[in-house]
Amino acid sequence: MDAIGIERGREGPRLFEVPKPTPDGGEALVRTLRVGVDGTDHEVIAGTHGGFPERDDYLVLGHEAVGVVEDPNDTGFERGDVVAPTVRRPPESGTNEYFERGEADMAPPEETVERGIDGAHGFMSEYFTSPEAFLVPVPEAIAELGFLLEPISISEKALELAHASRSSFDWESESAFVLGNGPLGLLTVAMLVDDMRVYCLGRRDRPDPSIDIVESLGATYVDSRETPVETVPEVHEPMDLIYEATGYAKHAFESVEALAPNGVAALLGVPEPWTFELDGGRLHKELVMHNKALVGSVNSGPDHFRAAVDRLEALPESFLEAVVTGVVPHREFEQAFEEGPDDIKKAIEFGPR
Amino acid sequence: MDAIGIERGREGPRLFEVPKPTPDGGEALVRTLRVGVDGTDHEVIAGTHGGFPERDDYLVLGHEAVGVVEDPNDTGFERGDVVAPTVRRPPESGTNEYFERGEADMAPPEETVERGIDGAHGFMSEYFTSPEAFLVPVPEAIAELGFLLEPISISEKALELAHASRSSFDWESESAFVLGNGPLGLLTVAMLVDDMRVYCLGRRDRPDPSIDIVESLGATYVDSRETPVETVPEVHEPMDLIYEATGYAKHAFESVEALAPNGVAALLGVPEPWTFELDGGRLHKELVMHNKALVGSVNSGPDHFRAAVDRLEALPESFLEAVVTGVVPHREFEQAFEEGPDDIKKAIEFGPR
Numbered sequence: 263m264d265a266i267g268i269e270r271g272r273e274g275p276r277l278f279e280v281p282k283p284t285p286d287g288g289e290a291l292v293r294t295l296r297v298g299v300d301g302t303d304h305e306v307i308a309g310t311h312g313g314f315p316e317r318d319d320y321l322v323l324g325h326e327a328v329g330v331v332e333d334p335n336d337t338g339f340e341r342g343d344v345v346a347p348t349v350r351r352p353p354e355s356g357t358n359e360y361f362e363r364g365e366a367d368m369a370p371p372e373e374t375v376e377r378g379i380d381g382a383h384g385f386m387s388e389y390f391t392s393p394e395a396f397l398v399p400v401p402e403a404i405a406e407l408g409f410l411l412e413p414i415s416i417s418e419k420a421l422e423l424a425h426a427s428r429s430s431f432d433w434e435s436e437s438a439f440v441l442g443n444g445p446l447g448l449l450t451v452a453m454l455v456d457d458m459r460v461y462c463l464g465r466r467d468r469p470d471p472s473i474d475i476v477e478s479l480g481a482t483y484v485d486s487r488e489t490p491v492e493t494v495p496e497v498h499e500p501m502d503l504i505y506e507a508t509g510y511a512k513h514a515f516e517s518v519e520a521l522a523p524n525g526v527a528a529l530l531g532v533p534e535p536w537t538f539e540l541d542g543g544r545l546h547k548e549l550v551m552h553n554k555a556l557v558g559s560v561n562s563g564p565d566h567f568r569a570a571v572d573r574l575e576a577l578p579e580s581f582l583e584a585v586v587t588g589v590v591p592h593r594e595f596e597q598a599f600e601e602g603p604d605d606i607k608k609a610i611e612f613g614p615r
Numbered sequence: 616m617d618a619i620g621i622e623r624g625r626e627g628p629r630l631f632e633v634p635k636p637t638p639d640g641g642e643a644l645v646r647t648l649r650v651g652v653d654g655t656d657h658e659v660i661a662g663t664h665g666g667f668p669e670r671d672d673y674l675v676l677g678h679e680a681v682g683v684v685e686d687p688n689d690t691g692f693e694r695g696d697v698v699a700p701t702v703r704r705p706p707e708s709g710t711n712e713y714f715e716r717g718e719a720d721m722a723p724p725e726e727t728v729e730r731g732i733d734g735a736h737g738f739m740s741e742y743f744t745s746p747e748a749f750l751v752p753v754p755e756a757i758a759e760l761g762f763l764l765e766p767i768s769i770s771e772k773a774l775e776l777a778h779a780s781r782s783s784f785d786w787e788s789e790s791a792f793v794l795g796n797g798p799l800g801l802l803t804v805a806m807l808v809d810d811m812r813v814y815c816l817g818r819r820d821r822p823d824p825s826i827d828i829v830e831s832l833g834a835t836y837v838d839s840r841e842t843p844v845e846t847v848p849e850v851h852e853p854m855d856l857i858y859e860a861t862g863y864a865k866h867a868f869e870s871v872e873a874l875a876p877n878g879v880a881a882l883l884g885v886p887e888p889w890t891f892e893l894d895g896g897r898l899h900k901e902l903v904m905h906n907k908a909l910v911g912s913v914n915s916g917p918d919h920f921r922a923a924v925d926r927l928e929a930l931p932e933s934f935l936e937a938v939v940t941g942v943v944p945h946r947e948f949e950q951a952f953e954e955g956p957d958d959i960k961k962a963i964e965f966g967p968r
Contacts, residue, residue, distance in 0.1 A: 554910075
């Protein structure tokens with residue numbers, strides 16, 4: 263079958279042939295519908311994140327997938343069920359406590375592999391197999407956008423951790439600041455606008471489709487070149503919640519100053535090492551005197567995917583149409599990896615439902 | 616009546632005469648038994664923290680108090696009840712949402728005064744008055760150590776915030792690292808040793824009574840001069856929980872590296888501004904990839920005092936005897952502010968129960 267991935271010693275993503283997988287006991291065979299492309303894919307292609315499976319010189323890409331059960335095998339699914347797979351699987355060495363209690367998203371990197379990212383083949387192929395526990399049912403009505411469930415689930419988890427961190431008191435969360443106007447940032451803005459005043463940080467000039475989306479959702483675009491993160495309380499308002507999806511390490515620390523008293527910043531970016539100066543005394547004191555919190559968050563689990571299903575069903579159609587700027591047939595996969603100025607979220611289509 | 620405090624333009628704590636207070640409606644008159652002295656008192660005396668009440672040129676010190684109800688007035692207390700007062704009161708401008716919902720500890724500094732610290736007279740006087748809602752009943756058996764309830768309540772709140780931040784998943788907290796071997800650090804070590812492997816950071820040479828206390832509790836003393844915070848995972852083990860009570864800003868950031876995956880550091884120190892270099896990229900990535908959290912915590916509320924009552928009742932007598940290194944009559948108050956090498960926790964006694 264066709265697969266899209268990277269090969270050791272060769273440049274860029276390629277289309278190649280791999281054997282069609284056979285489901286093991288407890289696994290279903292899934293026919294791939296669509297697979298989203300995101301920044302992590304580009305990092306994997308560039309070789310700055312993730313890695314090849316132990317015994318292979320290639321890695322099938324893709325961690326944002328939706329498919330149709332082709333062979334339920336001995337799982338509880340039926341042929342034709344639409345499903346989205348979670349990303350983490352037990353490492354070669356076998357399962358561990360995190361997988362045993364259904365919290366693979368809390369496993370440290372050395373106790374998990376990530377399909378399409380680190381140590382395990384992803385979903386950018388005509389078929390894939392997966393254990394039942396890692397497949398989340400997707401309603402037919404949102405099947406075509408099912409590749410958005412993984413990124414939404416990432417935000418579900420981060421927001422869950424953020425809210426948990428504020429659960430021991432009566433937290434009034436009215437203002438949110440999303441750092442980053444990529445697909446993850448825009449999805450998160452859309453997830454928050456019904457309940458909060460939302461601001462979104464970017465560094466793009468108008469006219470720009472992502473700025474249009476921010477504003478059409480009723481959120482406020484903040485240009486980091488004019489309004490640095492730490493000045494936002496003065497220019498706009500202090501933020502009860504900050505969601506960082508930039509990978510720009512200074513923002514993680516600047517967010518402490520942008521938070522309102524008792525606020526929390528959820529950090530999701532994965533920067534490279536970067537040494538810089540900061541007023542650590544001031545930040546430390548700010549965290550303490552105003553009961554502020556920083557919570558890091560990575561990956562997501564089946565419960566977050568299930569929450570993402572509800573969330574995706576509720577997002578406005580016009581927003582989703584604006585965010586998904588391209589769905590390309592899998593033989594034209596190169597287009598899905600191009601990053602043009604008007605591109606936001608693109609996906610690769612392997613077959614019709 | 617006698618009071619101990621600071622006067623504008625004069626050095627150090629002094630004994631002076633103030634009018635005996637009369638309880639307003641809803642307030643009880645309390646005869647002071649004992650008042651603890653801590654690092655915050657020294658900061659207030661030095662003028663680096665807190666401030667005088669708006670209309671006075673003096674500030675009565677003391678925020679760690681226990682007393683006996685002398686005149687219940689129209690409260691639900693009875694004459695002779697032992698009580699400990701919480702520290703925060705509404706500002707001159709009147710009450711606000713935080714006080715209205717019983718969460719004064721979550722108020723930003725500008726929406727509260729702190730008795731004995733910032734903007735309101737403390738409890739180092741023969742009598743004080745307090746609204747009923749800010750007085751927590753203390754069992755007679757622990758009346759003499761009731762001045763420890765405030766510091767214990769500070770840790771109760773910080774641990775509550777830390778645990779809340781980990782409540783959205785199955786957190787296995789087995790190892791704890793208390794940064795600081797002052798009274799607050801030692802009390803926290805004692806609070807944690809029954810449930811976790813506990814390490815305590817200090818920078819003192821042996822023999823030292825605080826090191827003896829750490830070890831007699833079954834915890835491990837870590838000398839920061841030999842074992843810097845970020846090397847602790849290698850030398851000892853990664854820490855599920857870190858409790859920072861040093862006010863040394865670098866520790867707040869180094870703690871990210873000392874945490875185990877999914878760990879949380881509760882920050883309580885209040886440093887001055889201090890600019891230094893750090894690898895912010897590495898710390899940001901660590902927070903994200905291992906789902907780590909930093910939570911700041913300040914002050915405590917009536918519920919934390921109530922939890923502190925249960926906690927104080929359960930602490931070993933030998934530990935408490937070792938920690939309280941001096942209780943001096945109020946006319947000899949100077950001794951309570953001296954910081955000798957063998958001093959740990961000292962209190963001023965205003966009268967017998």
